[in-house]
Structures are given as C-alpha cells and as structure tokens.
Amino acid sequence: MERYQIGNRLQGSMPKIGIRPVIDGRRGGIRESLEDVTMNMAKTVAAFLSENLKHSNGLDVECVVADTCIGGVAEAAQAEEKFARAGVGVTITVTPSWCYPTETMDTDPHRPKAIWGFNGTERPGAVYLAAALAAHNQKGLPAFSIYGKDVQDMGDGSIPEDVQAKLLQFAKAGLAVATIRGKSYLSMGSVSMGIAGCIVDETFFQDYLGMRNEYVDMSEFIRRMERGIYDHDEYEKALKWTKENCRPGRDVNPPNLKRTDEQKEQDWETVVKMTLIARDMMIGNPKLAEMGYGEEALGRNALAAGFQGQRAWTDHFPNGDFMEAILTSSFDWNGIREPFMLATENDTLNGITMLLGHLLTDAAQIFADVRTYWSPDAVKRVTGHELAGRAANGIIHLINSGPAALDGTGRQTKNGQPAMKPFWEITDDEVKACLEATQWCPAVDFFRGGGYSTDFTTREGMPVTMARINLIKGLGPVLQLAEGYTVELPDDVHAKLDERSNPTWPTTWFVPNLTGQGAFKDVYSVMNNWGSNHAALSYGHIGDRLITLASMLRIPVCMHNVSEERVFRPSAWTAFGVLEPVGADYRACANFGPLYR
Numbered sequence: 001m002e003r004y005q006i007g008n009r010l011q012g013s014m015p016k017i018g019i020r021p022v023i024d025g026r027r028g029g030i031r032e033s034l035e036d037v038t039m040n041m042a043k044t045v046a047a048f049l050s051e052n053l054k055h056s057n058g059l060d061v062e063c064v065v066a067d068t069c070i071g072g073v074a075e076a077a078q079a080e081e082k083f084a085r086a087g088v089g090v091t092i093t094v095t096p097s098w099c100y101p102t103e104t105m106d107t108d109p110h111r112p113k114a115i116w117g118f119n120g121t122e123r124p125g126a127v128y129l130a131a132a133l134a135a136h137n138q139k140g141l142p143a144f145s146i147y148g149k150d151v152q153d154m155g156d157g158s159i160p161e162d163v164q165a166k167l168l169q170f171a172k173a174g175l176a177v178a179t180i181r182g183k184s185y186l187s188m189g190s191v192s193m194g195i196a197g198c199i200v201d202e203t204f205f206q207d208y209l210g211m212r213n214e215y216v217d218m219s220e221f222i223r224r225m226e227r228g229i230y231d232h233d234e235y236e237k238a239l240k241w242t243k244e245n246c247r248p249g250r251d252v253n254p255p256n257l258k259r260t261d262e263q264k265e266q267d268w269e270t271v272v273k274m275t276l277i278a279r280d281m282m283i284g285n286p287k288l289a290e291m292g293y294g295e296e297a298l299g300r301n302a303l304a305a306g307f308q309g310q311r312a313w314t315d316h317f318p319n320g321d322f323m324e325a326i327l328t329s330s331f332d333w334n335g336i337r338e339p340f341m342l343a344t345e346n347d348t349l350n351g352i353t354m355l356l357g358h359l360l361t362d363a364a365q366i367f368a369d370v371r372t373y374w375s376p377d378a379v380k381r382v383t384g385h386e387l388a389g390r391a392a393n394g395i396i397h398l399i400n401s402g403p404a405a406l407d408g409t410g411r412q413t414k415n416g417q418p419a420m421k422p423f424w425e426i427t428d429d430e431v432k433a434c435l436e437a438t439q440w441c442p443a444v445d446f447f448r449g450g451g452y453s454t455d456f457t458t459r460e461g462m463p464v465t466m467a468r469i470n471l472i473k474g475l476g477p478v479l480q481l482a483e484g485y486t487v488e489l490p491d492d493v494h495a496k497l498d499e500r501s502n503p504t505w506p507t508t509w510f511v512p513n514l515t516g517q518g519a520f521k522d523v524y525s526v527m528n529n530w531g532s533n534h535a536a537l538s539y540g541h542i543g544d545r546l547i548t549l550a551s552m553l554r555i556p557v558c559m560h561n562v563s564e565e566r567v568f569r570p571s572a573w574t575a576f577g578v579l580e581p582v583g584a585d586y587r588a589c590a591n592f593g594p595l596y597r
C-alpha cells in the first residue's frame with residue numbers, strides 16, 4: 001500500500017523546538033571558556049530530539065539552535081527573532097554554567113519551556129537552574145526543570161538517560177500544545193441526544209487550547225452528495241476498495257426492520273461518500289477547486305472534528321459509523337496515513353481527548369462508550385465463567401455505538417505484542433489483519449436510516465490508557481485517566497456478554513491498573529468515578545505524558561494511576577504543596593489560569 005501524509009494540507013508549518021544555549025556573559029576568560037561546551041550541549045540536544053521524535057503526520061521534528069550563546073538580553077532578543085521567524089513553538093534552554101536568569105530567559109508566555117541545567121560542579125549550572133526557575137515562577141512563566149541525577153564531568157557531551165527521558169516527555173507534550181494552537185475543531189451537526197460533551201464551549205477551546213470552533217450543518221452532506229461535490233474518481237476507487245476489503249457482518253435485525261438488498265447497496269454508496277465529504281470538510285481537497293468548488297476545496301483547517309449523527313441524521317440517513325471508523329483508522333483506499341480525529345456524536349470533549357492522545361502517541365485512538373462494569377460475580381452469574389488472570393478483579397466493557405478505529409482490533413504488533421502504531425510503522429500485512437478482524441454489520445434499530453457498524457473485539461495484552469476531559473462549571477476542564485490493559489474472554493463468555501449489549505459494535509475489554517486507593521481501589525471504582533459516558537483509548541501507558549501536557553494547558557488532573565516518579569510538571573507546581581500533589585495541581589492550574597487567557 002502507498003504511505004501518504006495528510007498533515008501538510010493544514011495551514012501553517014509544523015512547530016519547531018528552539019534550543020537556547022545560555023552562558024555567563026563575562027568576557028575575558030569565563031565566557032570564552034564556556035562557548036564551545038555550551039553550544040555543543042545545545043547541538044547535542046537538538047540532534048537527540050530530531051532523531052527521536054516525529055510529528056504525528058510523519059514529518060521530522062526540527063530544532064532551531066540560537067545563532068550565538070545567550071549571555072544577556074541583546075542575545076536573548078536575537079534568538080527570539082530567529083525563533084519567531086522559524087515558527088518555534090517550544091523552547092529548551094541549556095547550560096553548564098552560571099548565567100543571568102532574567103536577562104537571558106525566554107519570556108514568551110505561550111511557549112512551553114524547559115531548562116536543562118547540567119549537573120556538574122566545575123561551573124554552577126545547577127545554581128543557575130534553580131535561580132532561573134525561581135525567576136520563571138516569580139514572573140508567572142512556568143518552566144520545566146531538567147536536572148540530571150548524577151554529576152557529569154564538564155567535557156562530557158552525553159545526555160544521561162534520565163535527562164533524555166525528561167527531554168522527550170517535555171518536547172512531545174510541548175509540540176502537542178504548539179501543534180493544536182490556531183487549528184480548528186469542526187462540529188458537523190450540533191448536540192447529539194442531549195450529551196453535554198457535544199456542547200461546544202468556545203471559551204474552553206479558545207482559552208485552554210488556542211483553537212477555533214467551526215460549524216457546519218449536517219445538511220451540507222446532502223448538498224455535496226446530491227450535487228456531486230466530491231472527487232468522483234476517488235469515490236469509485238473507494239467504493240471498490242470497500243467492497244473488496246470490508247467484510248459484511250451478520251444482520252441481527254428482526255425481519256420487519258431488515259433493510260432490503262437494494263437499500264443496503266445504496267447505503268454502502270452513501271457511507272463511502274460521507275467519508276470523502278467529512279474528510280474534505282475537515283482539511284479541504286484541491287480536487288474540488290478543479291471542479292469549480294474553490295471554497296469547498298479549502299476545508300476548515302480542522303485538526304479534530306465530530307459528527308452529531310444521532311438523531312437528526314440517523315433517523316433518516318445511514319449512520320456515520322463507516323465514515324468515523326475509516327477516518328479514525330490509519331489507512332483507507334489511498335493507503336496508510338495519519339488517522340483523523342473524529343468524535344462520535346460530536347462529543348467535542350472526547351474528540352479533544354483523542355487529539356491529545358494522538359499527538360502524544362502518533363497513533364490512532366479508540367472512541368468508546370464506557371458501557372458496563374462486570375464484576376467477577378456478575379460474570380459468573382450470567383455465564384458460569386470465573387474471571388481469571390488480569391481480568392480476575394472485574395472488567396470494563398468499552399463499546400462505542402457503532403464505529404471505532406480499525407487499529408483498535410489490536411492486529412498490529414510491537415515486539416510480538418498487540419499495538420496501535422504510528423502510520424509510518426504499520427505494514428501492509430497489519431492493515432490486512434485489521435480489516436480481516438473487522439465485520440461491518442447492518443445497523444440496528446437505534447439507526448432507522450441504516451448504515452454499517454464496526455464489529456470487532458480488541459486483542460488482549462495491549463497496554464492502553466483510557467482518558468477523558470470533562471467540564472465542571474465554576475472549575476473549568478479537568479482530565480481523568482486510567483492506565484491498564486486490554487483483556488479477552490473465552491469466545492462463548494464474550495458472546496454472552498456482547499449479545500446483552502450490542503453484538504454489532506466494537507468491544508474492548510479493559511482492566512485498569514489498580515493502586516488499592518481512591519478511584520483505583522478496585523475496578524468498580526474506576527467505572528464509578530468516570531465523569532461521562534465516553535472515553536478515548538490510547539496505545540501505551542501514556543498517563544505521564546498526558547499529565548505533563550495537561551499541566552502545560554493548566555488543566556488539572558482529577559484522577560490518575562501514574563506513580564509519583566513518572567509525574568513531570570513545571571517546577572512552580574511544587575510551591576503549591578508537595579505533600580498533596582493533586583490539590584497542588586488544582587491550585588497551580590487555577591493560579592496561572594488557562595494558557596491563552
């Protein structure tokens with residue numbers, strides 16, 4: 001399959017990382033003795049980050065190093081000018097020596113910032129680090145502190161492992177912040193069935209994310225379908241691919257609700273067209289300009305979107321399940337590509353959670369309803385089966401009402417284990433396996449207009465993180481997350497439980513990692529403390545990355561199961577109380593306020 005990149009269709013280039021070598025400005029010996037070692041530190045960090053990070057659209061991450069070491073404000077301003085021109089969205093300041101904090105610091109309030117103060121003793125780099133952090137905190141410009149655990153020698157040009165980990169965690173989250181800024185969230189339709197997460201809170205988008213909100217009525221799909229405003233060649237190709245690769249599943253509808261073969265045939269055509277149209281509305285399509293639709297060709301610069309579907313659309317037209325499943329997957333008829341972030345039911349808050357997860361993992365995200373907590377006793381009662389192994393303490397049934405990214409089948413692998421990978425690592429065979437593990441079932445009675453739901457069961461053994469942003473009046477957004485694993489049940493047990501919900505929808509059986517405390521006392525408590533009907537599921541244990549990103553956006557984390565040593569937040573958070581980190585996070589976020597306000 002071809003591998004292709006979609007991100008460059010969005011306006012603006014990818015944010016870069018600015019590296020700032022700061023130095024003691026005293027000439028006549030001191031500065032001169034430090035020039036090379038400081039500049040080399042900057043170059044080493046730049047090379048390390050470029051080698052180890054990619055943007056989610058597959059482009060390399062570029063670093064921009066200041067032209068000179070920064071010994072005072074004039075050089076700080078020169079670096080700033082270079083960074084602004086280059087589109088730097090994140091900065092990392094590095095030094096092995098003492099420097100003059102307020103005279104050399106990056107004062108841009110919107111850029112996530114980190115400082116790596118070399119742990120050496122020949123020159124006081126760590127003294128600078130502490131003074132610089134104090135200056136940032138005093139000035140209300142939170143910065144991340146990177147201080148290696150072990151003393152290094154002055155000439156040591158290596159980056160210790162603990163420093164590497166912090167650089168990556170900071171940079172990936174910082175790039176996410178910068179990537180989101182200025183992009184749009186596109187609501188296709190409005191509020192689905194009274195779900196509050198669908199209500200667009202523009203203040204949240206604008207103040208916390210720096211995003212714009214765009215809206216389009218679902219009637220736009222009808223207009224484009226009836227007037228043929230889509231790439232007709234691509235449509236033929238897409239329909240053919242769909243017929244060849246998307247296995248039909250069983251029709252579980254009672255005879256009176258079954259759609260005729262003719263209707264089903266037409267439904268396939270409609271859902272394929274909807275997929276093309278939704279994508280075009282998000283990111284535009286130059287082909288439309290050739291057809292005379294210049295305005296439509298531009299799209300909405302949407303990095304994330306949502307489709308209301310229920311009920312205004314689905315009561316009459318085929319549902320959006322195929323469209324949502326294919327767009328959120330890492331491949332389609334054109335090849336292997338970055339997944340789109342498209343929220344079911346236009347749950348904007350879940351859409352944004354997916355976007356954060358995507359920018360931190362580069363991989364597809366699973367949108368899910370948080371449907372059922374099955375205790376060991378309840379499973380035993382209903383199926384006679386004794387839950388065992390990872391599932392022994394109970395399981396949570398994650399099952400979206402129709403679609404989910406096909407990556408969620410767990411048919412990609414990393415070191416032999418199921419995974420959801422960045423599109424550039426996915427092989428043709430893995431695409432095939434995802435497609436083979438999926439069946440497309442005629443939609444059930446909820447969807448009077450037909451359509452095709454995605455039926456699969458996620459393979460077990462995949463480390464995943466379930467997350468969700470909620471809005472609380474008077475408080476603002478909060479993030480909750482649970483790291484855990486996917487599990488599978490014996491076929492007959494799965495079938496019994498799945499039949500009780502909806503056998504045509506995608507299932508992920510999830511078991512959170514328990515800590516024995518609070519919301520992670522047991523599996524039931526995780527379910528019971530979930531703040532809404534939906535969650536986004538990311539590959540890997542990325543709770544630490546989400547926490548770092550949330551702190552940059554000033555979104556407090558109300559519930560997580562990440563151990564203390566993995567939590568990395570700006571140094572100012574300490575000042576809000578080290579003994580009680582959750583409360584400190586709330587106070588720090590409230591104190592600094594949303595990033596763009």
Ligand SMILES: C[C@H](O)[C@@H](O)[C@@H](O)C(=O)CO
Binds near residue numbers: 345369533
């Ligand atoms: C089909 C139903 O209306 C579902 O869509 C509904 O249960 C939900 O998904 C609510 O999040």
Ligand SMILES: [Mn+2]
Binds near residue numbers: 345368533
């Ligand atoms: Mn739902």
